[in-house]
Amino acid sequence: MASYLRRHREVLDQLHQLELPLNEAASRCVQSLKAGHKLLICGNGGSAADAQHFAAELTGRYRREREPLAALALTTDSSALTCIGNDYAFEEVFARQVRALSQPGDVLVGISTSGNSPNVLRAVQAAAERGAATIALTGRGGGELARQADVALTVPSDVTAQIQEMHILLIHVLCETIDDAFLGAP
Ligand SMILES: O=C(CO)[C@@H](O)[C@H](O)[C@H](O)[C@H](O)COP(=O)(O)O
């Protein structure tokens, strides 16, 4: 336990490096939501859970009471996931939903600790083709996802669990900034 916490803290202590891209990511989300557009969010495994968590903070609420905001996790529709995975390819499960649902002005948030999951990468590419902005939450140096997204939040760690722990922190910072933009500073 003590050594786990120490390693967690070591990564946490470096997270301030992400302040600039974090501000950029937050302002892209706010700009999109204020203009009546939406966030589409995707990832695999633990990052699928993060995608759903993020979307629920916006459609439900984060900390303060406010109007519901438009956000959709692309990980929740088992019929779409199995149809697209079965009939096309697993690499297409998010990208095809992005092509179906995204509009210019939307924001696609791709979450991948390796930065190299092909289905997340294809979702970012499909979003860019649709004129949506793209934000990557990654680790392990960022991978291809960080190179292709408009904004990359790359956690300085090579450990999947630690990267995931920092991703949820970054998501909560984004939620707090979005709340402040809609409600004013508390
Ligand atoms: O939560 C964990 C490991 O902590 C796993 O479920 C993990 O998310 C899965 O192996 C993912 O498929 C990893 O994908 P990615 O983060 O590299 O895109």
Ligand SMILES: [Zn+2]
């Ligand atoms: Zn995990």
